[in-house]
Amino acid sequence: MAKIVLDRIRERFGDAVLETSSAQGDEVAVIAPDRWLDVASFARTDPACAMDHFIDLTCVDWPKRAARFEVVLMLRSSTTGKRIRLKARVPETDPKIASVTGLWLGANWFEREAYDMFGVIFEGHPDLRRILLYDEFEGHPLRKDYDAAKTQPLVPYRPEALDKLPPFGKDEGMPWERPVRPGREHSEG
Amino acid sequence: MGEVGGKTSLRTLGGGEGGLFTTKFESLLGWARKFSLFQYPFATACCGMEFFAVAAPKYDIARFGAEAPRFSPRQSDLLWVVGTISQRQAPVLKRIYDQMCEPKWVIAFGTCAACGGFYDNYTTLPGVDKIVPVDVYVPGCPPRPEQVLDGLMMLMKKVADGNRVAEIAEPGLAAKIAAREIAKPGS
Amino acid sequence: MEAEDLREEVLDLQTEPMELSMGPSHPAMHGTIRMVLQLEGETVVHVDVQPGFLHRGFEKMCERGTWSQVFPYTDRLNYVSPLLNNVGYALAVEKLLGVTTPERCQYARVILGELARIADHLTCNGATAMELGAFTPFLWMLKAREWIWEVLEEVTGARLTHSWVRIGGLAADLSEGFAERTRAILPKVEETIDESMRLLLGNRIFLDRTQGVGIISKEDALSLGMSGVNIRATGIDYDIRKVYPYLVYDRLDFDVPVGHDGDNYDRFVCRDEEMKQSIRMIRQALDQMPGPGAPFCIDDPKIVLPPKEEVYTSIEGTINHFKLIMEGIQVPAGEVYSYTEAGNGELGFYIVSDGRGTPYRVRVRGPCFANLQGCSLMITGRMVADIVPTFGSINMIAGECDR
Numbered sequence: 173m174a175k176i177v178l179d180r181i182r183e184r185f186g187d188a189v190l191e192t193s194s195a196q197g198d199e200v201a202v203i204a205p206d207r208w209l210d211v212a213s214f215a216r217t218d219p220a221c222a223m224d225h226f227i228d229l230t231c232v233d234w235p236k237r238a239a240r241f242e243v244v245l246m247l248r249s250s251t252t253g254k255r256i257r258l259k260a261r262v263p264e265t266d267p268k269i270a271s272v273t274g275l276w277l278g279a280n281w282f283e284r285e286a287y288d289m290f291g292v293i294f295e296g297h298p299d300l301r302r303i304l305l306y307d308e309f310e311g312h313p314l315r316k317d318y319d320a321a322k323t324q325p326l327v328p329y330r331p332e333a334l335d336k337l338p339p340f341g342k343d344e345g346m347p348w349e350r351p352v353r354p355g356r357e358h359s360e361g
Numbered sequence: 362m363g364e365v366g367g368k369t370s371l372r373t374l375g376g377g378e379g380g381l382f383t384t385k386f387e388s389l390l391g392w393a394r395k396f397s398l399f400q401y402p403f404a405t406a407c408c409g410m411e412f413f414a415v416a417a418p419k420y421d422i423a424r425f426g427a428e429a430p431r432f433s434p435r436q437s438d439l440l441w442v443v444g445t446i447s448q449r450q451a452p453v454l455k456r457i458y459d460q461m462c463e464p465k466w467v468i469a470f471g472t473c474a475a476c477g478g479f480y481d482n483y484t485t486l487p488g489v490d491k492i493v494p495v496d497v498y499v500p501g502c503p504p505r506p507e508q509v510l511d512g513l514m515m516l517m518k519k520v521a522d523g524n525r526v527a528e529i530a531e532p533g534l535a536a537k538i539a540a541r542e543i544a545k546p547g548s
Numbered sequence: 549m550e551a552e553d554l555r556e557e558v559l560d561l562q563t564e565p566m567e568l569s570m571g572p573s574h575p576a577m578h579g580t581i582r583m584v585l586q587l588e589g590e591t592v593v594h595v596d597v598q599p600g601f602l603h604r605g606f607e608k609m610c611e612r613g614t615w616s617q618v619f620p621y622t623d624r625l626n627y628v629s630p631l632l633n634n635v636g637y638a639l640a641v642e643k644l645l646g647v648t649t650p651e652r653c654q655y656a657r658v659i660l661g662e663l664a665r666i667a668d669h670l671t672c673n674g675a676t677a678m679e680l681g682a683f684t685p686f687l688w689m690l691k692a693r694e695w696i697w698e699v700l701e702e703v704t705g706a707r708l709t710h711s712w713v714r715i716g717g718l719a720a721d722l723s724e725g726f727a728e729r730t731r732a733i734l735p736k737v738e739e740t741i742d743e744s745m746r747l748l749l750g751n752r753i754f755l756d757r758t759q760g761v762g763i764i765s766k767e768d769a770l771s772l773g774m775s776g777v778n779i780r781a782t783g784i785d786y787d788i789r790k791v792y793p794y795l796v797y798d799r800l801d802f803d804v805p806v807g808h809d810g811d812n813y814d815r816f817v818c819r820d821e822e823m824k825q826s827i828r829m830i831r832q833a834l835d836q837m838p839g840p841g842a843p844f845c846i847d848d849p850k851i852v853l854p855p856k857e858e859v860y861t862s863i864e865g866t867i868n869h870f871k872l873i874m875e876g877i878q879v880p881a882g883e884v885y886s887y888t889e890a891g892n893g894e895l896g897f898y899i900v901s902d903g904r905g906t907p908y909r910v911r912v913r914g915p916c917f918a919n920l921q922g923c924s925l926m927i928t929g930r931m932v933a934d935i936v937p938t939f940g941s942i943n944m945i946a947g948e949c950d951r
Binding site: 246255282 | 900
């Protein structure tokens with residue numbers, strides 16, 4: 173239903189739009205990362221698009237692809253009610269993309285979260301630091317190669333607590349140093 | 362490191378070798394303390410909703426004398442750790458615990474506080490007892506208010522006796538302790 | 549006293565900005581938000597809102613199980629109205645699968661969701677009132693919430709974290725007598741809301757502390773990505789149940805309360821009115837819902853678990869059950885973004901599947917994360933004491949904000 177928006181973007185930006193798709197009512201366009209800010213500005217300011225309601229900005233990790241991180245921006249127009257999804261793929265070696273905080277205030281924290289979880293750097297962001305995790309944390313946990321069970325405690329555990337404390341028996345309670353369970357494999361892209 | 366349920370306690374209070382009050386004066390102090398616990402509800406997550414419910418009129422916590430929440434660690438003696446504690450929150454919790462004055466007790470409310478819950482991942486502290494000593498574990502996700510009150514009554518019994526051995530608020534356990542029928546867990 | 553009266557020039561004092569850290573363990577911060585304030589006397593000059601103290605790794609945990617194993621995690625997102633999150637996630641996976649649940653299931657999801665929404669708004673308004681010093685309405689609203697929780701407990705087995713919705717339907721049918729019990733509590737809940745509002749909305753102190761405080765403009769709200777009551781209080785008429793109807797909301801007759809100033813008072817009263825509209829919706833849905841014999845799950849063995857009698861007596865049932873539990877529902881490869889009106893606004897699930905029984909990526913667009921960003925705009929320039937009602941009226945639920 174937002175096809176005209178995608179058509180406007182494609183007619184304006186031509187080859188910067190790498191692919192478009194439409195499934196289950198969602199309209200998606202994949203943009204070349206160097207034109208990200210231009211396309212986003214157009215979506216914001218063009219009267220036929222008028223995407224003034226910021227919805228979401230996130231990232232998906234496809235480690236098997238050359239352009240590993242797929243930045244996803246979801247927008248909505250409060251006047252027409254149309255929604256679009258813009259995507260851009262950045263490689264791991266140079267995970268940089270322009271920040272859209274100048275267009276939508278809401279992008280601020282969402283970009284910080286994408287940086288925190290994936291390590292994508294948003295150029296032009298006023299304050300790019302971790303938001304959900306602490307500064308001492310090393311690594312980016314939502315990447316597929318970060319082991320989910322790997323903790324980085326800030327407060328060292330009490331020496332008495334390194335073994336099972338009473339009233340838990342030796343085999344009760346949750347083991348917190350165990351390795352990843354075999355058998356239930358992680359999905360790999 | 363001490364056997365489960367052995368004679369030695371995890372921490373000694375002022376008075377009472379072996380962790381149990383032996384003089385009448387200390388018993389009197391224990392009795393007075395148990396009915397006037399000033400709580401510090403360190404509420405973070407879903408268990409906080411059950412904490413409200415326990416404090417609400419239906420499962421009234423005021424009848425146990427434990428109603429007054431003091432949002433300052435200096436003024437409270439019972440730390441309720443309610444909800445998941447993340448690694449980022451752990452230094453805050455430790456600092457609050459350190460600021461409390463003796464004698465102080467800790468209730469781990471909910472499985473996330475007791476053992477990390479089902480969040481065994483990079484960001485959750487696997488149980489509050491890794492950083493502060495816990496007196497009563499109340500399991501449940503979230504625990505029913507009756508179970509919370511069970512845990513509170515168990516704690517009150519321990520405050521009165523000066524008992525510092527940690528226990529879990531299992532169904533019926535508080536009643537058994539009150540009737541002095543139960544053997545210590547693990548013995 | 550207005551903040552302007554406390555300006556330096558008026559007081560003729562030399563002051564320096566003071567940095568004050570409010571939270572994360574603070575009664576008004578709901579336990580998990582840290583605000584680093586820079587104060588000039590009482591006025592907030594700059595605030596750095598720091599969420600993330602309840603980050604529990606929802607999105608990473610989803611990648612370690614099957615599609616159905618995500619439901620308990622969704623409960624704990626907005627933990628005051630867990631059924632709304634369950635419904636949101638189930639709708640997202642069903643959108644990707646391309647299936648629609650039968651009517652009885654849709655009505656049941658609407659009714660349970662609206663009950664959860666009432667519980668959410670009761671808690672929010674009650675907690676805001678309590679933080680302003682009005683303890684009595686808080687206790688009355690908790691009393692009303694207990695009635696709702698009793699009804700939900702009778703159906704789902706749990707007071708708070710239900711995990712009652714399944715992909716393709718519900719875990720089991722609504723219990724007998726559910727309709728009567730629900731109809732019995734609705735007038736009592738409505739009366740409690742009216743009583744509490746009578747206490748609060750005529751009180752000079754309450755009005756002074758909420759009217760004109762915590763204002764946000766329409767343009768800022770849109771740019772920030774706010775949704776739900778926070779954006780409706782500014783005057784923008786955006787309710788997903790009306791604009792993009794899902795389930796059976798298009799068959800129900802209800803109004804959407806919209807404010808005009810975007811201040812705390814408008815948010816408070818909007819929640820109030822929404823509770824009444826939810827009660828209205830529940831009554832209509834109970835009337836329209838197909839009777840107890842109607843199917844409540846879709847009839848597809850690849851998606852829905854077979855009934856237990858079949859599992860224990862027939863080989864097909866056993867194999868079916870085994871495959872669904874061990875391997876998970878095989879969702880076709882693709883991605884979808886599905887959004888519903890949760891307690892705080894647009895709860896979006898962006899789901900990416902690679903064709904297997906384990907999700908590849910489950911992204912939660914929690915409305916509180918976007919709403920909380922607006923907090924710094926709302927409190928800059930106001931006094932420290934204004935932070936309390938403002939923060940309370942945003943209804944920041946950390947489970948959804950930090951995931």
